[in-house]
Amino acid sequence: MGGQGVELDRSVPALLFKVGRYPLHQGSVGAVRSLGRAGVAVHAVVEDAYTPTALSRHLSRRHVWPTTGLEDPAELLDRLLRIGRGLPARAVLVPTDDEAALLAAGARDRLAECFLLPGVEPDLLAELADKRGLYRRCLAHGVPTPDTRFPADRDRLVACAGELGYPVVVKNLAPWDRLRAPVVAGTTLVPDERALLALVGAPRAVALQAYVPREVAQDWIVHLYAAPDGRCAPVFTGLKLRSWPPHAGVTTYARALANPGLARRSARLCRAIGYRGPADLDWRLDLRDGRYKLVDFNPRLGAQFRMFETECGLDVVRALHLDLTGRAIPAGAQREGRRYVAEHLDVAALLAYRGRAGAARPPGYPPVRGGLEPAWPAWDDPLPAAAAAVRALAVAVRRYGR
The missing domain is CATH 3.30.470.20 (ATP-grasp fold, B domain)
Incomplete structure (x- = not known):
């Protein structure tokens, strides 16, 4: 379960960084285990001390920082740099959501003091994460993509959905929208016009995408x-x-x-x-x-x-x-x-x-x-699975109560 044939530089730590509160994130636990088993010191930004990621035995240190995505980006960067300055060496920064990736890419030169980052252009990254930008890129490069519309008002919302046909896929337009002004909790399949108007309501930024059955x-x-x-x-x-x-x-x-x-x-x-x-x-x-x-x-x-x-x-x-x-x-x-x-x-x-x-x-x-790779259970790292089970049960109970 260790590094096997891959030898990483163990003198270089890693920091997992995300924006927003989603403690049940299997990708973060997977990254901690993958790097930790290879001998890398892994740090992670977590919502609290009892998230599955925070309880992994492969995590060197947790940094409790319950972000919301509503903060000023400058405030987020300042706090991220304070964490970076406390690390033993420049660290590989591992964003685990689009917002964190956008924030890091846009401030790559400033973050270079403490972190190692890929040399991707911030504007390109922002365009790919945005539904309108990605659609334009696909058209420009001849990449097939489902037909997509970006209605600006209620009338166009209804008209665009009619053009695409029901059921239609509804998505938030850009990454920060899901935290600051979400239209939907995630990608949502809407069966008819009535359900669409009930979901979207007043004119808001949204992407409608044709559904492939x-x-x-x-x-x-x-x-x-x-x-x-x-x-x-x-x-x-x-x-x-x-x-x-x-x-x-x-x-x-x-x-x-x-x-x-x-x-x-x-x-x-x-x-x-x-x-x-x-x-x-x-x-x-x-x-x-x-x-x-x-x-x-x-x-x-x-x-x-x-x-x-x-x-x-x-x-x-x-x-x-x-x-x-x-x-x-x-x-x-x-x-x-x-x-x-x-x-x-x-x-x-x-x-x-x-x-x-x-x-x-x-x-x-x-x-x-x-072979099977489960998101949570691991013979050498049992606590994340227990924490995930407790939190998932709590979420289910709350939803049942509502």
């Missing part, structure tokens, strides 16, 4: 690291099998499956736009026309990144650390068939999918093999 679609995940020379290595591909909310939300169950064509397509896009650093891309294969359509481009570490690793133990967060500390990123094929499950969400997802038509499977879909 699950019966004629496959949802593919690509996680990669784009190095300064433009080379993307590693590039991992996998198939999303369940999500929560169903068919539109975050991944709850998925498998690592090699898709060389999609890997090349994703790497080619990153080279064309000049992207550098870790990325998490969501593609939907529309079986009606045979095209992979880019749904989201998350310019940071993805929550389910631990589904993917090479035979020598390389994953995306280790590739980030290797690159920023001047070490070579070893080549290698991904471990095929490896499964990933986010237990706190997959129980509800499994119940919701039962009796429904599921996503289409690719030809030659292999039997279950390749």
